[in-house]
Amino acid sequence: MILAVDIGGTNFSLALGTPDGRILKRTTGSTDRSGGAAWMMERVLEVGRRLIASSPKVVSACGISFGGPVDFASQRIVNSTHVAGWDNMAIPETIQRDLGIPAVVDNDANAGALGELTFGAGKGCRHLIYYNIGTGIGGGIIIDGEIYRGANGNAGELGHVPVLPDGPLCDCGNRGCLEALCSGTAIGRRGKEAVRTQPGRGGGIRQAAGGPITAKAVFDAARTRDGLALELVDETCRYLGMGVAAAMNALAPEAIVIGGSVAKAGRVLFKPLREQADRFLMPVHRPHLRILPARLKGNSGLLGAVALAAASGAAD
């Protein structure tokens, strides 16, 4: 049995997971941002201890999916301006000390990629590309069945492909990254801006939103064939298609799996995305293009953590 931990900016979850991908006894809570890392670690240890005590089988390892930059080699959270209080934290060390089981941590996109490869849409693939499109855009590259980390440990940053040289400012400090145009946050922001500048055409999106305009409202309105929303989705898919085609031309994976909150939009996103990616793809790659929605959905982080612990050998 594996203790799976998923720490995000909004929610955190813990569960017991089996090596074949079943999730048992899941506990989810809201992240108290003001409480910071110390509060969160206390909660994780407390719930973890309870889960281990209640497990029907021996819990031999812990996997952690973390919603922020992780230095995998040192098993520490990266000094980050986005995730306050976590700088340089060695979560696995703390868990090993307090719960007595080996632990391994990676960022949520890498964990998600491994989860989809092991239990989800990418089952059976050797080479896989995973996008986690939510607040930001994370990427995970699987080569020969393993997370590819590159020479400096930071490979897989597929959300920061530049797709528009003088485009909007990205959280990474650059302009025109895929993330700055196509993350859930960015789609919501572009939706808001479009409704503001074209108020006569914004009714569908406003109605779908029923409050602040989000990416979900844009996709919901597009599903009703709202003109402005369809334009926004088309533009989104054009940029995403550029990114996907660049990744496919370079890496020729068996599949490209897309997860995260934006992937929940379903067909209204995936259909135009497939068309745009195809348009930007080299002809030789076209017959091989497979863009799949992630299958693990809400359990992506937890099952990623299970796969991570299993892959790292921590569960042996």
Next chain:
Amino acid sequence: MILAVDIGGTNFSLALGTPDGRILKRTTGSTDRSGGAAWMMERVLEVGRRLIASSPKVVSACGISFGGPVDFASQRIVNSTHVAGWDNMAIPETIQRDLGIPAVVDNDANAGALGELTFGAGKGCRHLIYYNIGTGIGGGIIIDGEIYRGANGNAGELGHVPVLPDGPLCDCGNRGCLEALCSGTAIGRRGKEAVRTQPGRGGGIRQAAGGPITAKAVFDAARTRDGLALELVDETCRYLGMGVAAAMNALAPEAIVIGGSVAKAGRVLFKPLREQADRFLMPVHRPHLRILPARLKGNSGLLGAVALAAASGAAD
């Protein structure tokens, strides 16, 4: 001793190469395009036979760098509209039959990447990205010391990153690929167009060209601080920088090596390219950016062929 063969659209070369990267008895000739593949294969076999007979040591294998698409798995030239007459040719099979030594073929960008890794600027790297910027833009990705081919064998097409959604038409059929803006051909074409539309500013480039305007003329004029040429080089480096940054963010190699005729421009290309790539790169990757000119220059194809034969085990 290895028989090295480099077949390009303009020239072809054969030589003997040692496993430690020395080139002996090089023979170069002009490719007779009208003669097609049959003529070329006759020449290759004839020169190859002569080189083997004159070799001071036993020639145990042959490596071939081919300037066009190769299906590595089947060891055949891809059915291609660019390289007439070569469709589906199994060059290694012919060489093995006629010269009695095992042979292996790959496209020039993959061979070049392997050559730079083994004998050139990328020596000692585990992960490397190679761009061959000449008539087109070829790419080779080295992961863990080996050419990465992906699931369908066509990985590494870094020249076909889309960098300008509605940009110029590319030979691959798409618009706005890196190759369509930054290959030698494309830089020459953009230079010609700039001189035509801004004749008052075109004197420097025209003078540097002394005839038809080429990429070389644009770089030569930029070296004399010609305003129009510098604008063209800056634009070129902006697009190349986008492509390099995308590849670096995704793959985090130890080095990015740039070869081919355009790389001969030297500092006038590499300085602004480093600046632009840096600009588009995620901060976490910046300290690791190393863009290096290829070292093997004119022997890139032959030494790539030597490295290919050695890596494939054909030389054992």
